[in-house]
Amino acid sequence: MPSLFRRKRLMTVLIGFIILVALIGFSMRDRSELSVPEKFLQDSVGWVQTVLLAPVQLFDDSYQNIQKMLNVYDQNEVLKTRLDEYKGLIQENQQLQKDNDELRAALDKTESLRDYTPIQSTVIARSSDRWFEQMTINKGEEHGVEKDMAVITSEGMVGKIISAGSFHSTVQLLSGFDESNKISSWVVREDEENTFGLIEGYDSESGRLLLEGISLDEELEEGDTVISSGLGGVFPSDLRIGTVDEVENDQSGLTKTAYVEPFADLFDISHVIVVDRDVQSTNDEEEEEGEGQ
Amino acid sequence: MIRLTISCLLIILLVFQGMAMSLLPAKIAYSELLMTPHWVLCFVLIIAIFFDKDDTYHCVWYGMIFGLLIDVVYTGVLGVYMVTYTIVAYVIHGVHKWVHETFFVSLLLAMAGVGLADAVLYVIYSFVQITEMPWWNYVVLRLVPTILANVVFFVFLYPLMKNRVERWSDMWKST
Numbered sequence: 001m002p003s004l005f006r007r008k009r010l011m012t013v014l015i016g017f018i019i020l021v022a023l024i025g026f027s028m029r030d031r032s033e034l035s036v037p038e039k040f041l042q043d044s045v046g047w048v049q050t051v052l053l054a055p056v057q058l059f060d061d062s063y064q065n066i067q068k069m070l071n072v073y074d075q076n077e078v079l080k081t082r083l084d085e086y087k088g089l090i091q092e093n094q095q096l097q098k099d100n101d102e103l104r105a106a107l108d109k110t111e112s113l114r115d116y117t118p119i120q121s122t123v124i125a126r127s128s129d130r131w132f133e134q135m136t137i138n139k140g141e142e143h144g145v146e147k148d149m150a151v152i153t154s155e156g157m158v159g160k161i162i163s164a165g166s167f168h169s170t171v172q173l174l175s176g177f178d179e180s181n182k183i184s185s186w187v188v189r190e191d192e193e194n195t196f197g198l199i200e201g202y203d204s205e206s207g208r209l210l211l212e213g214i215s216l217d218e219e220l221e222e223g224d225t226v227i228s229s230g231l232g233g234v235f236p237s238d239l240r241i242g243t244v245d246e247v248e249n250d251q252s253g254l255t256k257t258a259y260v261e262p263f264a265d266l267f268d269i270s271h272v273i274v275v276d277r278d279v280q281s282t283n284d285e286e287e288e289e290g291e292g293q
Numbered sequence: 294m295i296r297l298t299i300s301c302l303l304i305i306l307l308v309f310q311g312m313a314m315s316l317l318p319a320k321i322a323y324s325e326l327l328m329t330p331h332w333v334l335c336f337v338l339i340i341a342i343f344f345d346k347d348d349t350y351h352c353v354w355y356g357m358i359f360g361l362l363i364d365v366v367y368t369g370v371l372g373v374y375m376v377t378y379t380i381v382a383y384v385i386h387g388v389h390k391w392v393h394e395t396f397f398v399s400l401l402l403a404m405a406g407v408g409l410a411d412a413v414l415y416v417i418y419s420f421v422q423i424t425e426m427p428w429w430n431y432v433v434l435r436l437v438p439t440i441l442a443n444v445v446f447f448v449f450l451y452p453l454m455k456n457r458v459e460r461w462s463d464m465w466k467s468t
Contacts, residue, residue: 016376023372024421027364041365049308060316125311127367129414130327130435131424134369135315163369170369270315 031163032147039165043140046168049124050138111279113230113237119143119274124168133159133176137272140167148234150275156240156263157183157228158272169274174209175202175266184232185211185241187218187258188225195220196229199241203259208245211258218256220247226260236277295461299340303359306332311367326438331407333359334378335447336454338406341386342399343458346466356382373417381410396451403447408440 034042104112121139139145141164149161151171159173160181172181183199195218197211211226224244230237242260250257310330337359341352360378364371385406392398415431418424426434 016379020372020376020417023375024370024417027369027371028421038365038371041362045304045308045362045366048304049311052305052308053312056312056316123315125308125366126314128310128314128330128363129368130329131418132368134367136311136366 034163034165042165043167046124046136046138049136053124113279115278116236117276117278119145119276121272121274123270123272133173135171135173135269136168137171138168139274140165140169142166144276145169145274150235150239151272152239152275153264153269153272155265156242158264158266158269161274173266174262175204177202182232183235183241184229185226186229187220187244188227189221197258206259208259208261209242211260212250212255214256214258216256220244220258234277236275239275295465299355303333303336303355306336307359307362325434327435328438328442329411329435331410331439331443332446333363334381334407334410335403335443335450337378337382338385338403339450339454339458341382342389342394342402343455344462345386347390350386352382352386353379370423373414377410377413380413381406384409399451400444400447404440404444407443408436411436411439
């Protein structure tokens, strides 16, 4: 019965197509949370990844340690000279911190956009498809990670959480940012007021972030530092993002666009910190108590 | 038992696929060329060529299940890898009926399979605007390097797995 067989095949193709479209539609819309089966799968694969990563990491670490040991002496010399500079800096910093606290107490304003609770975590995998600039980390909702939190390394910001499972979450790297992930930021200049801009995407050809919406009369210089402003609502302020590399006028000619070189190395990441902003969570009394303990 | 072994191997390949991207030196993994590991697919193709008889379709099911896993774990857009791997496993399963399973032929089949899979991925992802690469850039920067990288992996996998998978196939038939 060839005709029946052909009909069955046609049906399979049609049903497959419908399932494909339905699944893509389901997962591409702006979801606030992953579905339960997805969380389950993500966590189970996450455990396997953690187990398999341990021996590989051991090998990788010892290899890197040997490499590092070769230039320990030079680094030590440089660091010793730096140390003396820092001593003075610490004192100054402590003094400023104290002043700041006192002034805040006088103003009756104790919370600041700058404060956050760090959640340390390890990168266990990266997306194998390079069109998805994502990586998986080993902390999830159980550890307090939520969607849209900022993710930083010691060098600077690397991305944000796009989906949180129970014990593992997925991070969208800065290199995968587009217009739907804006970061409101300040450009810090010497002797001048900070100027405002929005990180609105990533130029994959040159590997730099696009800082848009800078007003025309602001003069930016190469090397100015870009930090997050905390005004976007999710990220705390003062997260280091990058340095200004090149400034040009926007296509419309009404604003300027700056190319920003990110501080963090977006390729070689092994440990990250998820940033849980404090100001938001103080609205929630339960969480505040939990953090206080 | 055989099913379990194959599934475990596929899961390990799936995990290594993600680990490779974070552990390989950045110069190789993150050059201009967008090499994409399709190791799970390579093993599914070996199953299609050496495990499946003309009337069994194990490879199609493995392709579907582990494609879905890749979707969930590595991309977050469900269904794309699932459908792609299913189609490719089915096509290669259909083609291998007419050829002899020598090393060279299976290498060609693997190349065709990986190439077809990556091309289908490109078509679907450009429809949903996840990538906006023009196709000539895609062919030079991603398709060709991906096929070459996976062929290297297939050459490693082939001597390790070929006889074993054939033995499993005989055991499967006798039970």
